[in-house]
Amino acid sequence: MDFRFTDEQTMTAEAVRALLADRCQPQDLRRLMQAGESRDDSRWAAIVEMGLLGALAPESVGGLGLSEPDFVQIAEACGYAALPEPLVEAAGVATPLLASLAERPEAAALLEKVLAGEAVVVAAHPINPVIADADLAAGVLSARGGELHLFTAESLSFVRQPSVDPFRRLFTMEETTGESVKLAEGAVAARALLDALDRGALFAAAQLLGVAQRAVAMAADYARERKQFGKPIGSYQAIKHLLAAAQVKIEFTRPVVYAAAAECANGDAFSRARISHAKLAAADAADAACRAAVQAHGAMGYSWEVDVHLFLKRALALSGWWGDAAFHRARAATRVFGRPLGPETTFAADAKNG
Amino acid sequence: MVTWPERYGGRGLDLIRWLIFEEEYWRAGAPLRVNQNGVFLFGPTLMEYGSDEQKARFLPRMAAGDDIWAQAWSEPQAGSDLAAVRATARRDGDGYILSGHKIWSSRAVFADWAFGLFRTDPASERHKGLSLIVFPLDAPGVRVQAIPQIDGETGFAEIFLDGVRVPADLRIGGEGDGWSICMATAGFERGLMLRSPARFQMAAKRLVELFRAHEASCPPETKAAVLQAVMDTDAYALSIYWTASRMRAGGGIGAEASVNKIFWSEMDIALHRAALSILGARAELLREAPAAGDVGRWLDGYFFSLAGPIYAGSNEIQKNIIAERMLGLPRG
Numbered sequence: 001m002d003f004r005f006t007d008e009q010t011m012t013a014e015a016v017r018a019l020l021a022d023r024c025q026p027q028d029l030r031r032l033m034q035a036g037e038s039r040d041d042s043r044w045a046a047i048v049e050m051g052l053l054g055a056l057a058p059e060s061v062g063g064l065g066l067s068e069p070d071f072v073q074i075a076e077a078c079g080y081a082a083l084p085e086p087l088v089e090a091a092g093v094a095t096p097l098l099a100s101l102a103e104r105p106e107a108a109a110l111l112e113k114v115l116a117g118e119a120v121v122v123a124a125h126p127i128n129p130v131i132a133d134a135d136l137a138a139g140v141l142s143a144r145g146g147e148l149h150l151f152t153a154e155s156l157s158f159v160r161q162p163s164v165d166p167f168r169r170l171f172t173m174e175e176t177t178g179e180s181v182k183l184a185e186g187a188v189a190a191r192a193l194l195d196a197l198d199r200g201a202l203f204a205a206a207q208l209l210g211v212a213q214r215a216v217a218m219a220a221d222y223a224r225e226r227k228q229f230g231k232p233i234g235s236y237q238a239i240k241h242l243l244a245a246a247q248v249k250i251e252f253t254r255p256v257v258y259a260a261a262a263e264c265a266n267g268d269a270f271s272r273a274r275i276s277h278a279k280l281a282a283a284d285a286a287d288a289a290c291r292a293a294v295q296a297h298g299a300m301g302y303s304w305e306v307d308v309h310l311f312l313k314r315a316l317a318l319s320g321w322w323g324d325a326a327f328h329r330a331r332a333a334t335r336v337f338g339r340p341l342g343p344e345t346t347f348a349a350d351a352k353n354g
Numbered sequence: 355m356v357t358w359p360e361r362y363g364g365r366g367l368d369l370i371r372w373l374i375f376e377e378e379y380w381r382a383g384a385p386l387r388v389n390q391n392g393v394f395l396f397g398p399t400l401m402e403y404g405s406d407e408q409k410a411r412f413l414p415r416m417a418a419g420d421d422i423w424a425q426a427w428s429e430p431q432a433g434s435d436l437a438a439v440r441a442t443a444r445r446d447g448d449g450y451i452l453s454g455h456k457i458w459s460s461r462a463v464f465a466d467w468a469f470g471l472f473r474t475d476p477a478s479e480r481h482k483g484l485s486l487i488v489f490p491l492d493a494p495g496v497r498v499q500a501i502p503q504i505d506g507e508t509g510f511a512e513i514f515l516d517g518v519r520v521p522a523d524l525r526i527g528g529e530g531d532g533w534s535i536c537m538a539t540a541g542f543e544r545g546l547m548l549r550s551p552a553r554f555q556m557a558a559k560r561l562v563e564l565f566r567a568h569e570a571s572c573p574p575e576t577k578a579a580v581l582q583a584v585m586d587t588d589a590y591a592l593s594i595y596w597t598a599s600r601m602r603a604g605g606g607i608g609a610e611a612s613v614n615k616i617f618w619s620e621m622d623i624a625l626h627r628a629a630l631s632i633l634g635a636r637a638e639l640l641r642e643a644p645a646a647g648d649v650g651r652w653l654d655g656y657f658f659s660l661a662g663p664i665y666a667g668s669n670e671i672q673k674n675i676i677a678e679r680m681l682g683l684p685r686g
Contacts, residue, residue, distance in 0.1 A: 003592075003599040220681040235684040237670070240677030244616075247676055251613045255592040277585045329581060336584045337566075341559040343377035343552035346591045 003258060005073065012052075013073035019046060020081035026307035029082065029167065038167050039136075044085040053091045054115040056199070057099035061108070062115045068202060072261035075203040079210025082314050084167030086120070086133040092203040094123040097141055097196045098150075101183040106150055110139045127197055127323050130170040134158045140173065141183070148189040149180040165313040191267075198272060200322035201279045202264055205257050208282035208318050212250050212289035215311045219243055219293035222300075239296055246292045249285035256281050259347075268350035273335030276328035283325065286315035355393055355417045358401070362409060363417025369598040376550035383556075391460060392416045392423030396469045396488075399539040403486075403527040412467075412488075424462035424491070426470035426513050427536065429455055434671050436471070437480040437533065441515065443472035443487050443525075450474070450525070452489060452518040460665070462511035463500045465491055470513075471536055474529050484532035488524045495519075505657040540611075540667055549618045551591035554625070557655070558587040561629055567648065568632050579628040586621040593617070609679040612672035619662030619669060626656035 005013075023043050032040055055071050057063025075088045095114055098121045102108045113119035119138035124131045126143050134140060135158060140151045155178070158171040184192055220243060223234030233239050260278035263271040290312040294301035301308055319325070339345070356372040358364020367375075387393065397416055400409055415421040432438040441454020452472060462468060467490055475483030491498055495518035500508045527535045565572065565580045597610060629652040630637040637653065639646045663669040677683040 003596040004603055216681065220677075220683060223683055232684050234677070234681075235686045237674065237686065240681075240683055240686075241670065241673040243681055243683070244673035244676035247680060248613050248616050251610065252586075252589045252593055252617050255596040256589050258596070259592045274588075277588065280585070281589060329578065332585060333577070333581050336562065336581055341555070341562055341584065342381060343555040343591065344381065346551075346555070346588065346595070 003255065003262075005069070009070050009073065012070065013077055015050065016052070016074045016087075017077045017080075019050070020077055020083060024081040024083050026082075026310065029084070029307075029310060032084065033166055038169050039084050047085060047087050048117040051117070052087065053095055053117060053120075054099075055091045056096040057111070057115065061099050061102050061111060063095075063099060068199065068261040068264040069258070071203070072206045072258060075206035076210040076257075079207030079314070079318075080214045082167065082211065082214070082310050086122070086136065088203045088207060089122065089132055089200075090114075090120050093196055093200045094121045094141060096199065097121075097123055097192060098139075100192055100195070101141075101148065101150075104150075104181060104183050106181040107183055110150065113138065123196055123200075124173060125193065125196055125200065125322075127200070127327070128321060130161050130172055131158075132171075133169055134171040134173060135160075135169055142173075142180075143189070143193055144180070146185060146189060147182050148184040148192055150183050151175070151180045155179045163313075163317055165317040166310075167314075168317055194272075195267060197322060198264055198267070198275050201328065202257070202260050202275045204318045204322045205253075205260065205275070205278040205282035208279075208286040208315060209250065209253055209257050211311050211315045211318070212246070212253070212282070212286040215286070215289040215293040215308065215315075216243055216246050216250065218308055218311070219289075219296040223296055226298075233296070242292045242296060246285070246289040249281070249288050253278070253281040253285045263347075263349070266349045269335050269339055270345075270349050273332045273339075276323070276331035279323060279328045280325060280332065283315070283319040287319065290315045355397075358397065358413070358417060362401070362413035368602055370595070370602065373550065373552075373594065373598060377552040377555075380550070380552040380556045388461060388464060389416065389419055389422050391425050391465075392421070392467075395425065395539055396423050399469070399486075399535060400526060402538065403531075403535050405523075407523070408526065421467050422461065422465040424459045424465035424468045424511075424513075426456040426459050426462070426468040426489075428458045430457055433458075434668050436536070437484075439471050439473060439484060441470065441472050442476060443474045443485060444476070445474070445522075446519065449519055449521045450487060452487065452495075452515045452520060454515050456513040456515070457501075458510050458665075459498075459513055460510045462491065462498050462513055463508055467491060468513060469526070471532050474525075474532075478530075481533040483530055484536075485529050486526040486532045486535045487520065488526065489515075489518060489520050493518050493520065503657075504660065505654060549614075551587065551594050554587040554590055554618065554621065557622075557625055558584045560650075561625060561632075564629055564632050564648070564650075564652075568634075571634070572632055576628065576631050579624070579631065583621070583625040583628050586617075586624070590614075590618055590621060609676055612667075612675040613680075615666060616663075616669050616672050616676075619659070622659040622662050623656075626652060626659045630656055 054063035055066045059065035071092055078088050098107055098111050102111050114121050120136045121139045122133050122137040124140050124142035137153055142149050142151060156173045157176050158173050161170040161172055163170050223239050224232055226233050257278045260274045263274055293308045297306055297308055300306045355364040356367050356375045360366045429439055443450040443452050467488055469488045471484055472487050473483055474485040495516045497514040499512045501510050503509050561580055561583055633649055636649055639649050678685055
């Protein structure tokens with residue numbers, strides 16, 4: 001097992017990090033809020049321009065043919081920046097889902113537009129009570145009964161469901177025309193939905209990891225500057241230990257998230273349990289980090305003025321997104337209580353059939 | 355000694371192979387190693403800072419288990435504040451005269467040699483003027499006195515040094531370099547080598563077996579605690595593989611060592627607490643109690659786990675290191 005990222009993976013993530021550092025700082029987010037907006041169209045255009053929407057789509061259908069380890073650091077960077085635009089959901093989940101069903105001409109036609117940066121597809125997955133960024137979508141992939149359907153935006157009406165996170169645009173949908181294209185049914189549909197859930201949970205975990213690291217970084221910055229009793233509050237052990245404890249959680253989440261990315265394609269009880277473990281650990285780390293950041297900021301931490309709450313709210317939103325703690329604990333338990341344990345099983349996978 | 359060079363009795367293999375060896379070691383149910391302070395702490399230190407003569411003299415015997423080593427750093431007034439060391443090594447011709455009182459020396463009652471931190475410059479203060487000097491525990495003037503542990507067992511000890519004469523070639527590294535050498539050693543201790551993940555993964559496996567046997571009488575929170583323990587031991591294993599991957603590629607280990615130490619020590623306690631909660635009211639019974647049933651060694655393990663956050667640099671000190679070196683917070 002070699003955990004290191006390739007130079008190419010790191011360079012791609014660096015490019016995204018650089019763009020976000022340039023265009024998605026808290027002051028950019030505040031500008032949006034003040035304008036009553038929750039998405040920056042020009043930033044989204046710049047992200048689309050990078051050509052990453054097809055990152056996880058196979059090369060055979062015109063995608064980049066990358067895999068989860070190639071994208072996990074990008075998702076982490078999006079969490080670190082609290083990016084409002086749906087790069088992770090679109091490139092990490094919905095587009096690969098659409099691509100996996102591209103034998104249908106309707107799916108292929110939409111995929112072509114998505115890969116050309118002309119359209120966005122979103123997934124309405126039964127695990128999530130609401131749909132994110134439906135207002136941006138040309139098409140919605142949705143489960144209906146045991147089938148997977150593609151709806152055009154025109155065939156649906158959406159009801160906005162405000163989130164505590166000012167940059168999440170959530171909706172419920174109703175069918176207006178009843179027209180949709182069935183892309184898959186039975187085992188194929190079930191497998192596609194399960195794979196989407198795995199990617200959704202994996203990349204939510206990666207974002208939570210980024211959120212957590214940002215919260216600790218903000219708290220550390222503040223603790224270096226803020227003085228009480230004549231010294232920076234960061235020189236006191238009470239603050240040091242608070243932030244160090246959160247950092248320990250982060251450090252022991254990161255390898256789980258990266259391992260989950262590496263194993264995601266296995267699609268077995270072990271890989272699913274590891275993704276669930278990653279999601280649980282990342283949600284826990286983000287919760288600890290964000291609350292520590294609020295506390296370290298003192299009364300400022302409870303204010304709207306300080307940026308910490310943006311990350312606290314993103315952490316809260318993502319914690320339940322693509323499966324809440326109870327759901328992921330149950331999946332992790334399937335592996336822990338149903339498969340062999342011990343050091344020889346750290347990188348275990350179920351034997352492939354046939 | 356898997357990672358030691360072959361000329362010193364090792365196998366010359368990399369960290370990943372060491373991890374694999376450890377997996378097999380713990381899977382086989384092999385015991386704790388009496389010489390772990392030697393092979394995992396002083397051995398690596400000696401390889402980095404010792405002279406060729408010192409390496410040839412000590413390492414093969416250490417690897418063979420002929421010499422058991424103990425650590426002699428802490429003193430009654432120098433615990434977390436290790437730089438407050440008072441024990442002295444006074445230069446005397448071609449040797450040193452060691453005097454002082456060392457304490458909390460793990461396994462010193464069973465050991466042949468100790469590696470100690472001494473003040474070689476009597477005018478010095480704090481981190482300066484300290485040297486690392488090794489001494490035989492049967493030398494004239496050395497008295498080792500066991501300190502009964504929380505579990506009633508004998509393990510750590512006090513070492514009284516009263517005018518112990520040792521030759522100067524028992525000093526490791528330069529005179530006055532003791533502090534920086536000790537800090538490097540502490541990095542080994544807290545880093546990869548002290549607690550291999552396989553040990554915890556085997557404990558987690560036994561925990562799940564214990565849980566299965568008592569599942570019907572366990573509340574849901576016990577199952578949650580067992581699940582968390584298994585996930586944590588896996589996270590620890592993944593983290594160590596992650597670190598080993600980077601180190602194999604030439605990376606170093608810094609404050610991550612402190613992160614590791616906090617994680618495994620807290621995890622070990624939580625794992626044993628889960629076991630005790632499964633055992634319920636029988637948890638207090640000793641193994642020899644007629645009604646003990648399968649209480650096994652969980653109580654021993656629990657007590658031992660409580661030492662984790664204390665030794666090898668208390669977790670409070672580790673958190674300071676993380677805050678200062680990883681997060682850039684100012685020193686207090």
